[in-house]
Amino acid sequence: MHIRINGLVKIFNQVRQQLAAGIPPSEMTVFRERVQHVIAQVEQICRQQRGTPQHLPAPSRNAYNYLKNLDLENLPVNENPHNMQPPAGELRIRNIVGTCELFSAEMWDHLSELLTDERSFARLHRTICDNVADIEAVARQQNLTPAHLPKPSQMAYCWLVFLSDPDNFRSHLAGLAIANRVLNRLSGNRLEKPVQIQFSNMRYIYRYKTYSDHIVLRCSEGLISAPENVWTEILQRLFSRRRFSHKLLDEFVQTAKFQQIIAEMDGATEPLQSQTKGQVHDLDAIFERVNNHYFNGKMDRPNLHWNEMLTTGKMGHYHQLRDTIMLSVTLDQPNVPDFVVDYVMYHELLHKKHGIQRKNGRYYGHTGAFRREEKKFPDFERAMAFLNSLSLDHRDTKPQNNSGLVEKLRSKFRKNK
Numbered sequence: 001m002h003i004r005i006n007g008l009v010k011i012f013n014q015v016r017q018q019l020a021a022g023i024p025p026s027e028m029t030v031f032r033e034r035v036q037h038v039i040a041q042v043e044q045i046c047r048q049q050r051g052t053p054q055h056l057p058a059p060s061r062n063a064y065n066y067l068k069n070l071d072l073e074n075l076p077v078n079e080n081p082h083n084m085q086p087p088a089g090e091l092r093i094r095n096i097v098g099t100c101e102l103f104s105a106e107m108w109d110h111l112s113e114l115l116t117d118e119r120s121f122a123r124l125h126r127t128i129c130d131n132v133a134d135i136e137a138v139a140r141q142q143n144l145t146p147a148h149l150p151k152p153s154q155m156a157y158c159w160l161v162f163l164s165d166p167d168n169f170r171s172h173l174a175g176l177a178i179a180n181r182v183l184n185r186l187s188g189n190r191l192e193k194p195v196q197i198q199f200s201n202m203r204y205i206y207r208y209k210t211y212s213d214h215i216v217l218r219c220s221e222g223l224i225s226a227p228e229n230v231w232t233e234i235l236q237r238l239f240s241r242r243r244f245s246h247k248l249l250d251e252f253v254q255t256a257k258f259q260q261i262i263a264e265m266d267g268a269t270e271p272l273q274s275q276t277k278g279q280v281h282d283l284d285a286i287f288e289r290v291n292n293h294y295f296n297g298k299m300d301r302p303n304l305h306w307n308e309m310l311t312t313g314k315m316g317h318y319h320q321l322r323d324t325i326m327l328s329v330t331l332d333q334p335n336v337p338d339f340v341v342d343y344v345m346y347h348e349l350l351h352k353k354h355g356i357q358r359k360n361g362r363y364y365g366h367t368g369a370f371r372r373e374e375k376k377f378p379d380f381e382r383a384m385a386f387l388n389s390l391s392l393d394h395r396d397t398k399p400q401n402n403s404g405l406v407e408k409l410r411s412k413f414r415k416n417k
Contacts, residue, residue: 093139129164179226223258302324343380
């Protein structure tokens, strides 16, 4: 069985943001009490449902385990809270979200042309890149970064950054083509209104909304690599009142393909506060250790940070354009040994070293040379076995039950305006 507690992952992210900034001494006691209260409430709800926190869905279960394992007696201290960086939301740029919606509509309406006409492809891609540059220029003028945008605008910006990579843009269009093919096959003459499919950077897997003259199906960008059978599961809901299984979809969102896309968008902005030092592992120390031992200290330090989301498959990502390595906070746990985080850092630094190779019109990151050097890591087999086990431990089983965590628990961790 599964017990669902809404808002737990959001609390986890709020806690991590506070830890990254450091806790003012005057707020230490309150912070500890709030974390303990959330843990107690989760455990009480699970008992009432005749279950345990292990019956939570994977994201909530991972969030609970993170909070449960926090060392509340050794929290990071911020002695100068007044010197903190401006909070997210400080940078206001109008119409970023609306612009992204227009891009999505244009891609769907002109899909065939964008897939076959290189000039049309280049023109829209250039417009997307220009929008990214404009947002970054406005941020620089105010001595801020896109990370200071409100969350909806920030997520829209990250989506534009993702599409500014031409290979990602092509994959986006290819994903739309697959979805459109399945839509045409399933719909026949049963569509009373035209359907528009859009990909975006969103926390939901998909949502659809019916308007007076059309239906919009908004899907997570991670679904651009979904095969036809997954799209069949999604689109069947548009044509039938029956409840269809989402087994294939549930399995797909756990794959490295899906999570790699989410992780890449997640890493498009630098965190407001330095997050190299986690609760257990320090990215600076990991980089120095790996660089000195395996690269003779010759690898230039990239930007380093932990991501904001617990992941089950993708544990690291290297963003070439921004020279940034991001590791999953799933690794920042006491049960994850040094050799495992060292291997993930080593793997991402190999991406920095080898870059992307083009062959027969396709781009490859995991080339033969990459794989040969990767296997030189002394604990390669042991690290891979541990990561596979960790991934399985953090995945879902079969969801059944629902429950809710009261909104007041969330509010306890919201930043003071």
